[in-house]
Amino acid sequence: MGRFKTSLFSVLENTGRHRAAARVLRSLLIALIVINVGLAVLGTEPLFQPFIGKVGDVIQVASGFVFLVEYLARLYVADLHPPLRRYGPLGxxxxxxxxxxxxxxxxxALPLVMVLFLPSSAVTVIVILRLLRFLKLARYSPALRSLLSAIGSERHALIGSTVIILGVVLMAATLMFLVEHPGQPEVFSSIPVALWWAIATVTTVGYGDVVPVSGAGKFVGGVVMLMGYGLIALPVGIVASAFSREIHSRDFVVTWSMVARVPLFEDLTAADIAEVAKLLRAQRVRAGDTIASRESEADAMYFISDGEVEIELPHETIYMGEGNYFGEMALLHRRTRTATIRAFHDCELLVLEADALTDLMGRKPELASRILAEADQRLSSALQAEGDLVKEELAQAETRRRDEPEEKELFDT
Known part of the structure; x- marks a missing residue:
């Protein structure tokens, strides 16, 4: 049961042990969410109701069952999340x-429960809950999560810009009421009524159902239209800037954490690890292309940010996937590579070249002393396993024959 639970957690949270199964499950859930939202929207249109009919109801109920099982499964493995383990199974x-x-x-999952136990009068609530399934896409979209995080981080600025917009709308409605009320008392009968014109004009929609006819009114309307462009651009600029910053921050954190995992750097300070992370350069490799050849000089280490690589050792072939690294000892001890490394799938790599690290160490003697001390300790401890590869690197890898499928089992037994 323990192994089943660990495998289930790996698939649900895509921790890397069952990458193929996690990708399949993720794709199925995304497709199910899109189908559910589409059916919920089209089901309100009388033209499509005869075509959807009972088939749509069956799909909705089946989807609700799947989402309920998913929720219970995630709740079941919740105590395996590293930040939550210390609270115990119940906590x-x-x-x-x-x-x-x-x-x-x-x-x-609630629509399934409501369909089974609530009367048909609750159909509006059920439709709303079905549409809320769209929010589940945030779990599978890092960009969407970053956007929500950006909005949250800039909430004070967004609230401020909203207050400014509301102030301008109120002022425009008041001015238009004062100017146009004498000539159009039935159109601009009060400030609350004039607010409709102000909102439509500031947002540059301008329906044309309420328009000024006097010269002063047209002047006020023109000024409000021009201000509308700048006012609407204000929150857009805030969100765009925060979103860009969030993306760069997320990429840096991922890169920083990958560098921090390397034993050669694990004792460095956060600032030193950040300096090393800045040296990384991106490299894209197509499936089947050679990254490094046997007998060539090992002058760089690699981090796998996406994809999978194949390492041909003398007696076996191993595979490394996203988040792994290899070639650590090549940074300071340029040995001849004992393995040929190819991209098994299309790969996004981060490359740390030995020359770049040497230049950094030359500029920062204290950093150099800590790295060299760790390197000497690792060599003296006989950690070297396969030439330029060490035990920690090989421990990340998966060994399988070339003709084996990428994922042997969904769950180990």
Whole structure:
């Protein structure tokens, strides 16, 4: 049961042990979410109701069952999340259930319960809950999560810009009421009525159902139209800037954490690891292309940010996937490579060249002394396993024959 639970957690949270199964599950859930939202929208249109009919209801109920099973499964493995383990089986599940992702998962499963136990008059609530399943896409979209995080981080600035927009709308409605009310008392009968014109004009929609006719009114309307462009651009610029910063921050954190995992750097300070991370350069490699050849000089180490590589050792072939690294000792001890390394799938690599690290160490003697001390200790401890590869690197890898499928089992037994 323990191995089953660990495998289930790996598939649900895509931790890397069952990459193929996790990708399949993720694709199926995304497709199911899109189908559910589409059916919920089209089901309200009388033209499509005869075509959807009972088939749509069956799909909705089946989807609700899948989402309910998914929610219960995620709740079951919640105590395996590293930040939650210390709270115990019950405490970790309670804390997980209060997280935003878990609440959205629960809302996605609620329509099934409501269909079975509530009267047909609750159809409006059920439709709304089905549409809320769209929010589940945030779990599978790092960009969407970054956008939500950006909006949250800039909430004070967005609230401020909203207050400014509301102030301008109120002022425009007041001025237009004062100017146009004498000539159009039935159109601009009060300031609340004039607010409709102000909102439509500031947002540059301008329906044309309410327009000024006096010269002063047209002047006020023109000024409000021009201000509208700048006012609407204000929150857009805030969100765009925050989103860009969030993306760069997320990429840096991922890169920083990958560097920090390397034993050669694990004792460095956060600032030193950040300096090393800045030296990384991106490299894209197509499937089948050679990254490094046997007998060539090992002058760089590699981090796999996406994809999978194949390492041909003398007696076996091993595979490394996203988040792994290889060639650590090549940075300071340029040995001849004992393996040929190819891209098994299309890969996104981060490359740390020995020359770049040597230049950094030359500029920072204290950093150099710490790295060299760790390197000497690792060599003296006989950690070298396969030429330029060490035991820690090989421990990440997966060994399989070339003709084996990428994923042997969904769950180990």
């Amino acid at each position: 970790s599940r309670l804390r997980y259930a209060l997280q935003a992702d878990a609440i959205i998962d629960l809302l996605a």
